[in-house]
Amino acid sequence: xxxxxxxxxxxxxxxxxxxxxxxxxxxxxxxxxxxxxxxxxxxxxxxxxxxxxxxxxxxxxxxxxxxxxxxxxxxxxxxxxxxxxxxxxxxxxxxxxxxxxxxxxxxxxxxxxxxxxxxxxxxxxxxxxxxxxxxxxxxxxxxxxxxxxxxxxxxxxxxxxxxxxxxxxxxxxxxxxxxxxxxxxxxxxxxxxxxxxxxxxxxxxxxxxxxxxxxxxx
Amino acid sequence: xxxxxxxxxxxxxxxxxxxxxxxxxxxxxxxxxxxxxxxxxxxxxxxxxxxxxxxxxxxxxxxxxxxxxxxxxxxxxxxxxxxxxxxxxxxxxxxxxxxxxxxxxxxxxxxxx
Numbered sequence: 425x426x427x428x429x430x431x432x433x434x435x436x437x438x439x440x441x442x443x444x445x446x447x448x449x450x451x452x453x454x455x456x457x458x459x460x461x462x463x464x465x466x467x468x469x470x471x472x473x474x475x476x477x478x479x480x481x482x483x484x485x486x487x488x489x490x491x492x493x494x495x496x497x498x499x500x501x502x503x504x505x506x507x508x509x510x511x512x513x514x515x516x517x518x519x520x521x522x523x524x525x526x527x528x529x530x531x532x533x534x535x536x537x538x539x540x541x542x543x544x545x546x547x548x549x550x551x552x553x554x555x556x557x558x559x560x561x562x563x564x565x566x567x568x569x570x571x572x573x574x575x576x577x578x579x580x581x582x583x584x585x586x587x588x589x590x591x592x593x594x595x596x597x598x599x600x601x602x603x604x605x606x607x608x609x610x611x612x613x614x615x616x617x618x619x620x621x622x623x624x625x626x627x628x629x630x631x632x633x634x635x636x637x638x639x640x641x642x
Numbered sequence: 643x644x645x646x647x648x649x650x651x652x653x654x655x656x657x658x659x660x661x662x663x664x665x666x667x668x669x670x671x672x673x674x675x676x677x678x679x680x681x682x683x684x685x686x687x688x689x690x691x692x693x694x695x696x697x698x699x700x701x702x703x704x705x706x707x708x709x710x711x712x713x714x715x716x717x718x719x720x721x722x723x724x725x726x727x728x729x730x731x732x733x734x735x736x737x738x739x740x741x742x743x744x745x746x747x748x749x750x751x752x753x754x755x
Contacts, residue, residue: 449674449676449677452679452680453679453680453681453683453684453724453725453726454680454684454724454725456680456683478723478725478726479726507726510671510726511671512670512671512726512727512728513670513671514668514670514701514730515673515701516671516673517671517672517673517677517727547673547674548673549673549674549698580698580699581675581698582697582698582699583675583678583682583696583697584675585675587674587675613674613675613676614675614676615675615676615678615679615682616676616679617676618676641676641679641680
């Protein structure tokens with residue numbers, strides 16, 4: 425437990441040190457569709473959205489998670505993503521996003537579910553930072569989540585090349601086991617895809633779990 | 643003498659009349675290929691497009707127009723803005739995209755030394 429707190433503090437400090445950041449768009453460009461997925465031992469999620477206008481995307485989302493000794497709960501819903509504010513700077517970009525779904529929970533908990541979230545991210549061609557808070561609620565269910573990510577690219581690349589990144593994420597989820605998930609990951613980005621391979625809590629034998637995140641824009 | 647005059651006039655007019663037109667811009671916020679894909683896709687969809695060049699390091703986006711075709715600076719800027727970015731410096735140059743690409747590569751090479 426002490427070790428977990430120590431690592432979380434380290435990740436948080438690291439994220440604070442890395443000021444500007446990279447690649448966490450929650451939607452594509454105008455008139456594009458985006459597919460996002462996260463496949464891990466503790467949570468699984470996928471979302472498909474369409475952006476009819478810059479800054480707005482609608483779609484469908486499904487997420488699955490479970491608490492300590494609980495049966496898994498799956499939330500299926502309609503999702504909306506909105507760009508609240510964007511700063512386009514000469515060498516960086518920063519965004520504030522709203523994202524949320526309304527739908528139905530099934531499994532350990534049943535009923536109307538809602539998942540509003542706020543995300544701030546900042547990125548340059550070399551550095552990346554993201555902070556996100558999300559409510560994940562249904563009757564008697566609370567899987568609220570908070571996460572910070574920070575990373576750096578190994579080198580700059582051209583528009584048609586693949587850029588590798590090292591990213592570390594610290595994430596907490598209420599009633600989830602383990603409650604604190606630290607995921608170091610290798611991220612590969614080019615103009616066609618965004619792929620991230622990580623291992624959650626790699627030092628914790630019991631909690632060790634590979635994780636895959638992917639995004640595609642059409 | 644008449645012939646000479648005509649030749650001189652033609653040679654003076656030709657470069658201007660058939661000059662390559664490329665719109666070249668510095669784009670703010672363009673830091674990731676995955677996110678900037680929209681710029682390339684939207685510019686490639688323009689019927690007036692000859693070639694498109696996007697470079698993350700220098701933040702340069704260049705659109706070379708087909709001979710005799712025209713895209714206004716406003717229309718070009720709107721494409722960039724619709725993709726989620728803002729235009730810094732914008733200019734029209736009589737250079738091909740290939741020449742701009744070589745120029746950018748040279749500058750990057752010099753900068754990395």
